[in-house]
Amino acid sequence: MRHRANTAMKRNGAYDVAMEELEHCLADPVTVEGTVEAKTLARIIESFLDTLSEENRVIFMRRYWFSDSYADIAKHTGMTEKNVSVRLTRTRKQLREYLIEKEVLV
């Protein structure tokens, strides 16, 4: 099941908060924004997710698709909130590097 982005089930206030975390990761004054369509970017994100460990992939999805709090993710994965936070920070950094490598960000 795939959901159109502008009406996706993940959309809610908590999701907006989670998205704010990504602003720093994604913001770039010389981005190639506008040249990458959502579907294309989705395939790139999927290929990025495939590079992650299962745990990190789940944490990423729980945070940025389900809008789960760090506490909820920690409970879901059996980790500490600190561990979840650290892993997300690293994953965001990896994502940025990956997007640069794929020339989504320059």
Add this chain to the structure above:
Amino acid sequence: MTANIFSDAMGEISEKYIMEAVSYQPKKKHIVWPRVRSAAACFLLAVLLTGSAILTFSVEARAAFFGWVREQYEVFYEYFFEGEATVTDPEKYELGWVPEGYTLFSSYEIPGGEGLVYTDENGHMVSFTYTSNTSGGTVFFVDGVDYKQKSVTVNGCHADMYLATDSTQTSSIVWTSDETLFYIAAPLDEDGLITMAENIRAKE
């Protein structure tokens, strides 16, 4: 790039990543998922097949239309609600019958509804999702074009069944009742899917 663009892209992420996140358990309780997890969900218009055919040819008819509509989009079916939704306090549902050994594993909210995942001890999965479109504008993309399609009935309502044609697919059934769209996918045959569909019940 902005987070909005990223958000739009996340809306296109394959279901397999979503289901992985739903079904994940810490290593010591790890479940081996079957091929069913990669199967795409199949939401589609159930009660309005005739109407959708008319809509293909008439914009005016479409404007007057009210209900769930299906249109093919590339290799997917796109399902959306045409008209103003009237459901303000949607009912919550669950499966009243599941094959032996299956229990409720996880659930997650979607606009106007919920997704429920049932598993057995072997990691086989049943997915049940419903929405009443109360948020408006909900659109679902469905991987169903390559499936064998069949029209059936669920408690007297027209339903559409997508039957797997190979081991990488999972059969599913979709139908509507009033303004609610229901979807079940499971590694079962036609009779099993219909039995589950006919036994959904409102949560107490």
